Each structure stands twice: as structure tokens, then as C-alpha cells.
Amino acid sequence: MSKTLFEKIWDSHIVVEENGRSLLYVDRHLVHEVTSPQAFDGLRLNGRTVRRTDLTFATMDHNVPTSDRSLPIIDQTSSTQIKALERNCKEFGITLFDIHSPNQGIVHVIGPELGITLPGTTIVCGDSHTSTHGAFGALAFGIGTSDVEHVLATQCIMMEKPKTFEININGKRKNPHAVTAKDIILSIIRKIGTSGGTGTVIEYRGETISELTMEQRMTICNMSIEAGARAGLIAPDEKTYQYLRGRKYAPKNYDEYVSLWRETLKTDSGARFDKSFTLSAENIAPQVSWGTNPAMTTDVTGVVPFPDEYGKGNSEEEKGAEKALQYMNLKAGMAITDIAIDRVFIGSCTNSRLEDLMEAAKVVKGKKVSSRVRAMVVPGSQLVKKNAEEIGLDKIFKDAGFEWRESGCSMCLGMNPDILASGERCASTSNRNFEGRQGTGGRTHLVSPVMAAAAAIHGHFVDVRELDLN
Amino acid sequence: MKGSVIKYERDNIDTDVILPGPYLKIHDYAELATHAMEGLDKDFHKRVKPGDFIVAGRNFGCGSSREHAPIALSYSGIKAVLALSFARIFYRNAVDGAFLLPIEIDEGAYKDISDTDLLEVDISTNEIKNLTKNKIYKMKPFPELIGKIIEAGGLFNYKP
Numbered sequence: 029m030s031k032t033l034f035e036k037i038w039d040s041h042i043v044v045e046e047n048g049r050s051l052l053y054v055d056r057h058l059v060h061e062v063t064s065p066q067a068f069d070g071l072r073l074n075g076r077t078v079r080r081t082d083l084t085f086a087t088m089d090h091n092v093p094t095s096d097r098s099l100p101i102i103d104q105t106s107s108t109q110i111k112a113l114e115r116n117c118k119e120f121g122i123t124l125f126d127i128h129s130p131n132q133g134i135v136h137v138i139g140p141e142l143g144i145t146l147p148g149t150t151i152v153c154g155d156s157h158t159s160t161h162g163a164f165g166a167l168a169f170g171i172g173t174s175d176v177e178h179v180l181a182t183q184c185i186m187m188e189k190p191k192t193f194e195i196n197i198n199g200k201r202k203n204p205h206a207v208t209a210k211d212i213i214l215s216i217i218r219k220i221g222t223s224g225g226t227g228t229v230i231e232y233r234g235e236t237i238s239e240l241t242m243e244q245r246m247t248i249c250n251m252s253i254e255a256g257a258r259a260g261l262i263a264p265d266e267k268t269y270q271y272l273r274g275r276k277y278a279p280k281n282y283d284e285y286v287s288l289w290r291e292t293l294k295t296d297s298g299a300r301f302d303k304s305f306t307l308s309a310e311n312i313a314p315q316v317s318w319g320t321n322p323a324m325t326t327d328v329t330g331v332v333p334f335p336d337e338y339g340k341g342n343s344e345e346e347k348g349a350e351k352a353l354q355y356m357n358l359k360a361g362m363a364i365t366d367i368a369i370d371r372v373f374i375g376s377c378t379n380s381r382l383e384d385l386m387e388a389a390k391v392v393k394g395k396k397v398s399s400r401v402r403a404m405v406v407p408g409s410q411l412v413k414k415n416a417e418e419i420g421l422d423k424i425f426k427d428a429g430f431e432w433r434e435s436g437c438s439m440c441l442g443m444n445p446d447i448l449a450s451g452e453r454c455a456s457t458s459n460r461n462f463e464g465r466q467g468t469g470g471r472t473h474l475v476s477p478v479m480a481a482a483a484a485i486h487g488h489f490v491d492v493r494e495l496d497l498n
Numbered sequence: 499m500k501g502s503v504i505k506y507e508r509d510n511i512d513t514d515v516i517l518p519g520p521y522l523k524i525h526d527y528a529e530l531a532t533h534a535m536e537g538l539d540k541d542f543h544k545r546v547k548p549g550d551f552i553v554a555g556r557n558f559g560c561g562s563s564r565e566h567a568p569i570a571l572s573y574s575g576i577k578a579v580l581a582l583s584f585a586r587i588f589y590r591n592a593v594d595g596a597f598l599l600p601i602e603i604d605e606g607a608y609k610d611i612s613d614t615d616l617l618e619v620d621i622s623t624n625e626i627k628n629l630t631k632n633k634i635y636k637m638k639p640f641p642e643l644i645g646k647i648i649e650a651g652g653l654f655n656y657k658p
Contacts (some may be wrong), residue, residue: 105524173565223556460512
């Protein structure tokens with residue numbers, strides 16, 4: 029019988045199956061400081077151990093400061109949580125990339141970077157953006173702390189089988205440096221909505237996806253959760269195998285694995301999906317979110333929509349748009365390019381990898397950040413930072429007036445010192461524009477790294493297709 | 499279960515407004531509860547009483563996988579959230595940790611139920627009685643497995 033890629037991975041990980049519910053084996057468990065303390069407490073309380081310490085990897089990313097690492101952490105609650113993870117990893121025998129490790133970074137950046145993420149595996153982490161790892165053809169999803177404890181203890185997770193959802197993206201983008209993977213995924217969420225993928229695993233397919241680099245594919249899969257999906261998947265190909273070759277934790281007999289992956293990890297022709305959606309990439313414009321969820325997004329050439337227009341007759345949608353405009357302090361009908369920006373954040377598990385920084389640097393090189401803007405670049409990991417510095421990106425950003433910081437989740441989620449002040453407006457390469465996400469009263473516009481970089485220079489949004497990015 | 503309604507006529511109530519990021523560092527559940535819904539309704543913790551229900555629109559609990567969100571609601575006294583639909587991680591966390599019941603209701607019930615209405619929810623009959631308006635609504639029954647986990651008192655007590 030023809031199977032989808034998801035079904036193949038799912039079937040090969042079933043330990044027990046009964047009445048549509050399955051106990052799945054977990055190949056990789058990634059742990060961070062925020063969603064794990066209670067899980068370790070639970071293990072201790074019940075006298076349990078970690079079943080597979082060799083398949084469990086931890087780092088600290090959410091509340092680490094991105095300033096000088098030689099200084100102590102001032103925030104006591106953050107410091108306590110970080111120390112708790114150190115203690116827990118030591119006590120239970122788990123590999124930890126701590127704040128001083130050259131491999132520290134955002135959990136979804138370091139997984140692939142270290143070759144922990146592999147095609148065909150199942151990966152869980154107490155973080156919703158675990159969907160990122162699906163870019164490698166891994167079935168990867170976020171879980172809560174109770175499930176973290178369950179996986180630590182048993183290396184298994186109980187699930188009902190999600191539905192399958194294929195999203196086909198075809199056609200060539202006219203300017204792939206200006207219209208990025210971020211713009212593709214925002215366009216998808218804008219069309220299918222924040223719950224368009226609920227209960228499904230999305231497989232992204234089509235020529236546009238094949239043409240993307242691994243880092244760009246990660247941006248796509250990363251935001252699957254913003255469409256409500258359990259996970260996002262892209263079938264692995266030669267780019268995938270090349271990317272992972274020689275990475276620290278990639279298997280030693282790598283070629284044998286690649287042969288196996290080549291043979292098995294694809295959706296069979298004739299396999300059926302429960303749901304389907306198709307998008308042409310040809311006419312996608314750079315995207316800017318104007319509201320308080322990622323579906324509230326429009327073209328950079330567009331205007332802030334009128335709520336009734338946005339609602340298209342749906343009164344709840346209309347009310348939602350009204351509330352969003354109020355929170356965002358935007359007037360319907362104003363041009364997106366007239367929105368003035370106070371802050372710029374280039375970073376997060378969505379867009380903090382080397383290519384993201386390289387693309388943004390093209391816009392910044394030789395220019396100055398607008399006097400009204402405070403702008404920062406936060407590399408996703410220490411390795412990204414090191415690689416970027418080797419090719420001089422730090423200098424380009426610093427010369428332009430950007431802050432060049434240490435790796436972590438930073439201003440994506442307002443859990444560490446990097447936050448927006450109330451009323452500040454930020455062009456952000458992160459994934460969520462929810463109310464207060466980047467700091468109480470802060471206003472977030474989701475954009476790509478090149479769009480964020482251009483906004484930093486000009487002080488407002490600009491259509492990056494008009495810039496020379498080649 | 500009997501309690502009064504705190505209604506938010508909103509879709510996409512996300513985990514960042516249910517329990518804002520800065521409070522994810524708090525380990526004490528009672529203290530977490532004092533920040534529940536703070537991103538949307540600063541007066542929630544003053545208003546909420548043990549046994550209350552939240553009524554909301556579509557895609558309740560979207561966003562982050564933080565279990566702190568259902569924990570904060572649970573420890574502030576919320577027994578169930580009645581919504582048009584739920585984001586899956588929130589739903590799963592609520593059930594696994596036995597923090598609160600995520601109950602799906604239909605448009606009719608959602609429109610009819612008002613803030614402060616007194617409800618009686620019976621998951622054995624899948625009925626919601628509106629004692630204030632003297633009406634009965636049907637809730638969407640829990641799938642079999644989820645019903646069993648709820649009955650057992652969470653994932654850790656559930657024996658297949």
C-alpha cells in the first residue's frame with residue numbers, strides 16, 4: 029500500500045498500537061531549562077531514572093541573557109532555573125550544552141547543527157517550535173512538561189495518529205533574496221489560518237520547497253505550529269544528507285544510513301493525504317504581519333486592512349481584527365511602508381542561522397541604522413556566532429549600529445533581559461506576534477531577516493525587492 | 499461541576515496571554531495562578547472563584563507548549579474551559595496533567611452563554627445546563643481514550 033512519509037515514520041516507531049492509539053518510540057529528546065524542572069522533580073519523587081540518557085540532550089536558551097557571558101546572571105529566578113538544569117543533567121547523566129559551551133544555542137538551532145536531528149527519526153522537546161526539525165524528514169513535535177517526564181522515564185510517548193496534510197508550493201520566486209522562506213510560510217499561514225493545520229502533520233512539497241536550502245526549510249517547518257499543526261515535514265534529499273554529513277553526533281557509518289534514507293524516506297506516488305492545499309510561489313511578496321496572530325499578515329505593498337474587509341462577513345474575525353488594530357495602534361488603510369519602527373530583532377529559532385544573517389548583512393553593509401531605531405542581531409547558537417564572525421558579519425552589523433549579542437531565544441519571548449518596552453514597535457524575525465509576547469505592551473511585526481534589516485536602516489518597512497540584494 | 503462563567507468573546511487566545519513568558523520561571527503553582535490570563539485581563543485573578551469556567555472562541559491555547567498555561571488556570575480555580583475549538587498541545591497538556599477539562603462546544607452554546615451565567619457541566623451525559631438561562635446544551639463528547647485518561651486522573655494514573 030502506498031504510504032506518506034509521515035505514515036512511514038509513524039509506523040516504524042510504533043511500540044504498541046491499540047484502538048487507534050499508539051505508543052511511539054522517541055529517538056531524540058531535547059530538553060531546555062523552562063519546561064523541564066517539574067519533570068525532573070517528578071522523576072525524583074517517584075524514584076525513576078532517565079531511560080535513555082544517550083538519546084537525551086539538554087541546553088539552556090529561553091532565559092539566558094545575551095550579554096557578556098563572563099558576568100553573573102542578575103535575574104535570580106532565571107539563575108535558579110539555569111542552575112536547576114545543570115543539577116538535573118548531572119544527577120540524571122544527561123549531556124548538557126551549558127551557557128559556556130561552544131555548542132550552546134537555541135535548542136532548534138543546535139539539534140541540526142550537531143547532527144542530533146536525523147532523517148526518519150522521532151524527536152520531541154518541551155517546546156512548540158520542535159516542528160523545525162521536520163525540515164530533515166524527522167517527525168518532530170512539541171510536548172508539555174507532563175509528557176517530558178513521561179518521555180524521560182520511558183522514552184515513549186502515547187499519541188493518537190494525526191491526520192495528513194499536504195501543502196504544495198510550486199513556481200519560481202521572482203527574487204529569492206527578497207522573497208524568502210519566511211515570506212512563503214507567512215503566506216501559507218495567512219491563507220490557511222492559525223488553526224488550518226490543527227490535528228495534522230503537514231508535508232511541504234513541490235519544486236519551490238526542493239529549491240530551498242536546509243536552513244530555509246527549517247524556517248518553513250518551524251512555523252507549522254503557527255498554523256496549529258502537530259508537525260511539519262519535508263522529505264529529505266541530497267541537500268539534507270550533505271548538510272548533516274560529518275556533524276558531531278551524525279552516525280559514523282553515515283553512507284549506510286544515507287542509502288537507507290534514500291530508499292525509504294519519501295511519500296509513495298499514489299499515497300493519499302487527508303487534506304491538501306496548493307500555493308504558487310511566483311507572486312509572493314515580502315510579508316509583514318500587522319495584527320496579533322501570524323495569520324494577520326499582508327504584503328509589504330499593501331495597507332493595514334479594514335476589519336470588515338479582513339473579516340469577510342465573519343463577525344468574530346472582524347472583532348479580532350479590530351482588537352488587533354487597537355493593540356497594535358494602527359489605523360486601517362495606512363500603507364505598511366508608512367509604519368515606523370522603534371526596534372529591530374534579528375534572531376529566534378525561526379531566523380537566526382548563518383544564511384539568515386548573511387542575507388540580512390547584504391542589506392546592512394555600508395549603511396547606518398536609523399537614528400530612531402535600536403537594532404540587535406542574536407545568532408541562534410555559539411557556532412552560528414563563530415561562523416558569522418569568521419566571515420566578518422559581526423563587523424558589518426556593528427559598524428552599522430546593530431548590537432551583536434550572545435546566542436539564545438532573546439527577544440522572541442520576553443523571558444530574559446531582551447524585551448520591548450510598552451508601546452515599542454518591533455520588526456522581528458521571530459514567529460509570534462501575540463499580545464505581550466516580546467514584552468508587556470510591546471508590538472511585534474513578523475518579517476524576514478532582509479525585511480527586518482531594511483526596516484532598521486530606513487526606520488520603517490520598505491519593499492526589499494527594490495534593493496540590490498545579489 | 500457547577501460554577502459561573504468568565505467569558506472572553508475572542509478566538510486565538512494564546513498561551514502567551516494565558517500565562518505571559520516572564521512568569522515561566524515561577525515554580526510555585528499558587529503564585530503562577532496569580533498571573534493567569536494577565537496578558538488579556540488584568541483583573542482575572544481578582545474575579546475568578548474556585549469552580550469557575552472560562553468560555554471562549556476558536557483555537558483556545560494556541561502557541562507555546564508551556565504546561566504553565568493550564569496549570570495557572572487550574573490553580574486559579576478554573577475547572578473547565580468551554581471553547582469552540584482548542585490548539586492541540588494545550589488540549590493535551592490540560593488532559594495529561596489533569597489540570598482542567600477542555601470542552602468543545604458549538605456556536606449555539608457559545609453565543610447563548612453569557613458572562614457570569616451559572617453552569618452545571620456533566621461529562622457523563624455530555625450535557626451543559628445553563629442554570630441562569632434555564633437551558634441545556636450538548637458538549638462534544640471526549641474521544642474514548644481521552645475520556646479514560648480524564649477518568650483516571652491524568653496520564654500518569656492511566657493504565658491501558
